[in-house]
Every structure is written in structure tokens, then in C-alpha cells.
Amino acid sequence: MKNLKINNRFTAEMPADPDLTNEIRQVKNTVFSYVDPTKPSAPKLIHASEEVAAMVGISKDEIQSEAFLNVFSGNEILPETRPFAMCYAGHQFGNWAGQLGDGRAINFTEVEHDNAFFMLQLKGAGKTPYSRTADGLAVLRSSIREYLCAEAMHYLGVPTTRSLSLMLSGDQVLRDVLYNGNPAYEKGAIVCRVAPSFIRFGSFEMLSARNELRNLKNLVEFTIQNYYPEIKGDPKEQYIQFFKAVADKTREMILHWQRVGFVHGVMNTDNMSIHGITIDYGPYGWLENYDPDWTPNTTDNQNKRYRFGNQPQVAQWNLYQLANALYPLINEAEPLEKILESFINDFEENYKNMFLSKLGIFTSSEIDGKIIQGIEEILQLSETDMTIFFRNLSQIKKDDSVEMAFEKIEYSFYKPEEIKENTLSAWQKWFSVYLKRLQSETLSDEERAAKMNQVNPKYVLRNYMAQLSIDAADKGDYSIIEELFELLKKPYDEQPESEKWFAKRPDWARTKVGCSMLSCSS
Structure with a gap:
């Protein structure tokens, strides 16, 4: 060393x-x-x-x-x-x-x-x-x-x-x-x-709750000086700017979570970093089938507070707690409230643009909101693998028929036999609107696919993949750890030699401990 x-x-x-x-x-x-x-x-x-x-x-x-x-x-x-x-x-x-x-x-x-x-x-x-x-x-x-x-x-x-x-x-x-x-x-x-x-949100909460205001002030100023040196002005203004910077970084982090289908599972305020980085990987998971109500945490199974679809709202709630902790140094609620109010509004705008990029839509149209709402609803009609669906969506070409487009994403269905009657009709209606929308995009099919494949990963660390490496490691075989480590270095690349990992959750993993839900146990 x-x-x-x-x-x-x-x-x-x-x-x-x-x-x-x-x-x-x-x-x-x-x-x-x-x-x-x-x-x-x-x-x-x-x-x-x-x-x-x-x-x-x-x-x-x-x-x-x-x-x-x-x-x-x-x-x-x-x-x-x-x-x-x-x-x-x-x-x-x-x-x-x-x-x-x-x-x-x-x-x-x-x-x-x-x-x-x-x-x-x-x-x-x-x-x-x-x-x-x-x-x-x-x-x-x-x-x-x-x-x-x-x-x-x-x-x-x-x-x-x-x-x-x-x-x-x-x-x-x-x-x-x-x-x-x-x-x-x-x-x-x-x-x-x-x-x-x-340093976490909870670092400031502890000092504020105990009324240790001198230490609170020292910690905030240490954090600004060392990690947010661009923040200037009088002390009160710096504290407000600091809170906004943390809120902005947190919003960006959550946006990425939603983009790749990651669910943290334990979004307590002590697990929130002031750097806007993901910390404390406990019972996390990636969405297999697209289900906004899914949480990987057995402790949260009843209330589902930390479910996938609620992560932006929980982030705002956690920021509210951070604002309460910082309030004794600012003694003014309005600037903090404005930042909190804008958090969800800004997130929703960011989310719309992010989601459109996943769909390969890079220009603006009045129907974009309906296209997003439509696909979010249809993906839940029958178990549909989020990662595979969005990755295969890039294979669709502007001139494809509805039938051709549908065939290219069929592999993402866990129960293909369920895609019939009303469900099949909903898919066909959505694809007819989507294909027509793609006609107004200026990028070529190849250019659009390349951009989509930069935001829609082919490989993510599914729970069953991690469990396979754990089971092998328990027996002294660390080869799967190495294989996954190398695979996940290039999650957006095709890596044809690793195609076996571009697969839906196997049936055996549906209920196996470590593959479906996890506890907070270390």
C-alpha cells in the first residue's frame, strides 16, 4: 500500500x-x-x-x-x-x-x-x-x-x-x-x-434531534467545504444551496433507478447519501416482470412502502426529513419548501424524457404522455420482463407491421399463453400508435436502436444470478462471481458469448430464498 x-x-x-x-x-x-x-x-x-x-x-x-x-x-x-x-x-x-x-x-x-x-x-x-x-x-x-x-x-x-x-x-x-x-x-x-x-441524511437528523446545533453547523459546513466547494454566499444561503444540491443529486439517482428497474428495498433516511449515490445494498432487486408495486424486502411486504413505483415519493419524504434537520440553522421554511415542491415536478419532467428515450422517441409530440401511460399499463396485464422488453424494443423498425413489431418483443412474456383476447388487443392498439409515432422520428432505425441500447441495458444483476454465484461460492467455487463481474462491466453491449444471462427469471427462482424476496438479515 x-x-x-x-x-x-x-x-x-x-x-x-x-x-x-x-x-x-x-x-x-x-x-x-x-x-x-x-x-x-x-x-x-x-x-x-x-x-x-x-x-x-x-x-x-x-x-x-x-x-x-x-x-x-x-x-x-x-x-x-x-x-x-x-x-x-x-x-x-x-x-x-x-x-x-x-x-x-x-x-x-x-x-x-x-x-x-x-x-x-x-x-x-x-x-x-x-x-x-x-x-x-x-x-x-x-x-x-x-x-x-x-x-x-x-x-x-x-x-x-x-x-x-x-x-x-x-x-x-x-x-x-x-x-x-x-x-x-x-x-x-x-x-x-x-x-x-x-455522510447520510441521518447524520444531520441525529444532531438536530439532540439539539446539538454547534455540531450540526460544523458538519454542514465541513460537508459544503469538502464536497460542495462551488457553494458560496452567506451561511444561510449556503445551507439552502446545499439542500438543493443534495435534492438535485438524489433526484438524478432515483431517475437512474427507475430507468434500469432497480429497487433499493430499504430507503430509510440512514441509507440516503448526501452525495446522491446508492449506498447500503441490502434486500435490493431488479424488476423481473414490470410491477410498480414490487419490493424485494420481506420486512416491507405488507405495506410496500419501498416498492418500485414509490421510490420518487419516498426520496421526497426523506428529503423532507433532511430539511427538518437543517431548519434550525436556517430558521426559514419557505426556501426549503420550494425545493421540496419542485422535486417531484422536476422528477416527473425528467422521468418523461427518460422514458421516451427508452422507447426510442427523441422528439416531442402531444401524444407522448399517452404512449408512456399506455405501455406502463399494458406491461402489467401479463408478466412481462422489463429488461428484455425494452432491450428488444430497439429491434423494431419504422416500417414494421404491428404483427412484426409484436413478434420482436414476445420473448419478454413469462406466460405467452395469456396474451390473447383483450390483452392481445391492447398490445396491438399500442403498437399501432407507437409505430406511427416512430414515423415522425428523424433518426434512422439503426441510429435510434443505438441510442436506445445506451439507456436500456441487456444485462442486470438479477437476484437469481447473484444467488447462483452465492451457491457456488458456498462450495468454494468463485468462478460465477468472476463471470458476472466481467459481464456486468459492459451491461449495454451484446456480449453474444454471454447470451445465457439475457434470460427471464427461471421458474425455480420464483420462490427460492434469495431469488424472489430478501430480508434485512446480513
Whole structure:
């Protein structure tokens, strides 16, 4: 790690917890606690991203070194660094949860490379003062899902944390996968994830709720100075600009989620980054059949708060909580309310343009809204694979008949036998309008297809794909992890050698644990 340039701005400037014991407790008048990772008994490197390593200043050769293994398993602390866990609060499923904090994540160090700063964080590295009743550890299955998903999202063009490494700890971890009273031991694992910082909405909520306004002011100003340096003006104006910047970045992130069919599953305010990046990959999933009411989270199965179609509204609600946290510094509601009101209006306009690009419509027409509404409704008449439908839509040509166009998307139906009578008639009516609309597009069929294939991925990390890699890894076979890692680097490319992954969810995955819905269990 000879080229790692340590620069711990956060711990140098923010107030530290004076209590150095690693006991579960309420931590007040601070924003973090120093804590050392739990040393794993027999760490083993499963996979590492050479690109992310280079991004933070680690060479390809160093990845295979004993030093890399020791450092990023938590076995060894780098000189001039002091690992820490952050204190934050949050609203979970709409309810105030009070102090939460990094319960199984330890910020290892901050590094500077090529004029950029990165926080390196070990997830699953042991207990912290914020672990509550848990052990701070993580298991192999959830660690594989996080490791692969963060990188998959990056290559899809979705703002996200990155993954540096995935390691076995060599220890067994007790987990109840479905929270049904049947715990079992599983292989422990550690992921090193990378982000500009891991400051969350809940970081500000905690300080505001406890009326620690000096620390709140210091954290906001630290965040602006280091991550939003373009913001200028008097303090109040800076705080308002900061809130708008976070709202804008959050809106962009959610727009990308909707574009690729990603469902986060746990949009609590403590899982919302002030950088507008996707963090905390727990029970996430991609839509298989297009269902706006689907959530991958078993905990949310009844109320479906975090369902796919509700993600923009939840993001606005979470921003409202952030606005409440910042209000004591601003003491003026109107500018915050204006930003919150414009969030959904701006999102809806952005969403319309995004959706039209998925359909290959790049000019404007009065009927565009009806075309979008029409396809969103028809996709739900019978199970239709979102990813396959939109990808195959690019094969349609302006001069196709309705029958020819329909044939090109038929593969996306899970139950083709259901596409008859009223459902078939609805598809035919929509295609007749859609094909006529394409006639007014100036791009050639080839040009339009190329643009559509830049926004409609061919390959996403479906839950059953991740589960196949988990099942193999449990037996010591990491080849599917490597195969998926490479596949998902080019999600918009055809990759004919990997056509087997351009497939609908298999029937066996419909109800299998890990393939349909997931719990918040690590």
C-alpha cells in the first residue's frame, strides 16, 4: 500500500467520541467513535476490482500481496490511521428510530489520489458502539450481493458506492435468514466499499434531534467545504444551496433507478447519501416482470412502502426529513419548501424524457404522455420482463407491421399463453400508435436502436444470478462471481458469448430464498 496517500479530514475536523471502549451505548455530542475492526481468524481474498484499486492508488500487483489481505480484512491497521464508526439516526419505514450508526461498517481511512478523496470502509468487520444487539459481522451471501451490485450499478451509469474487495473472514456467523426462528451458521465475509464519504441524511437528523446545533453547523459546513466547494454566499444561503444540491443529486439517482428497474428495498433516511449515490445494498432487486408495486424486502411486504413505483415519493419524504434537520440553522421554511415542491415536478419532467428515450422517441409530440401511460399499463396485464422488453424494443423498425413489431418483443412474456383476447388487443392498439409515432422520428432505425441500447441495458444483476454465484461460492467455487463481474462491466453491449444471462427469471427462482424476496438479515 505504498502509494496510499492518507488524508483523514473527517476525523481531524469533526468532534470524536471521548469514550474509547467498544460497548453498545448512546453516543452524544459527537459524530463518530474510534473503533478497531475485529481481527478475522483466516482471511482469504475472493475477488478485488483492479479499477477501483487503481482509482484509490493501489497497484495491480499489490492486490495479491499479504499486506492487501491483512489491511482490507481488518487484520492490520495502516500507520497514521484510526478506524472509526459514524453516529447517525434515521427514519426506518417512516418511523423515527433514534440513534442508529455504523453497526457493521468501520471507516478504515480516507485517501487522496489524483486530486480526489475516497473513504475506504470495511463492512462486516466487527462490533461498534452502534451495533445494538448485533455482532457487526456480515455473511458471504450478502457480501457477494453488495460487492457485485455496487460495481454493476456503476457500469450501468447509476451513482453508487464502489467495491474494492471481497474477502472471507474464516469465521462462522450465526444468522436467521428469514427471521423465522431458524438461525444457522454461515461463512463470514468482509467487503471494502469506497465512496467520497458515508455522510447520510441521518447524520444531520441525529444532531438536530439532540439539539446539538454547534455540531450540526460544523458538519454542514465541513460537508459544503469538502464536497460542495462551488457553494458560496452567506451561511444561510449556503445551507439552502446545499439542500438543493443534495435534492438535485438524489433526484438524478432515483431517475437512474427507475430507468434500469432497480429497487433499493430499504430507503430509510440512514441509507440516503448526501452525495446522491446508492449506498447500503441490502434486500435490493431488479424488476423481473414490470410491477410498480414490487419490493424485494420481506420486512416491507405488507405495506410496500419501498416498492418500485414509490421510490420518487419516498426520496421526497426523506428529503423532507433532511430539511427538518437543517431548519434550525436556517430558521426559514419557505426556501426549503420550494425545493421540496419542485422535486417531484422536476422528477416527473425528467422521468418523461427518460422514458421516451427508452422507447426510442427523441422528439416531442402531444401524444407522448399517452404512449408512456399506455405501455406502463399494458406491461402489467401479463408478466412481462422489463429488461428484455425494452432491450428488444430497439429491434423494431419504422416500417414494421404491428404483427412484426409484436413478434420482436414476445420473448419478454413469462406466460405467452395469456396474451390473447383483450390483452392481445391492447398490445396491438399500442403498437399501432407507437409505430406511427416512430414515423415522425428523424433518426434512422439503426441510429435510434443505438441510442436506445445506451439507456436500456441487456444485462442486470438479477437476484437469481447473484444467488447462483452465492451457491457456488458456498462450495468454494468463485468462478460465477468472476463471470458476472466481467459481464456486468459492459451491461449495454451484446456480449453474444454471454447470451445465457439475457434470460427471464427461471421458474425455480420464483420462490427460492434469495431469488424472489430478501430480508434485512446480513
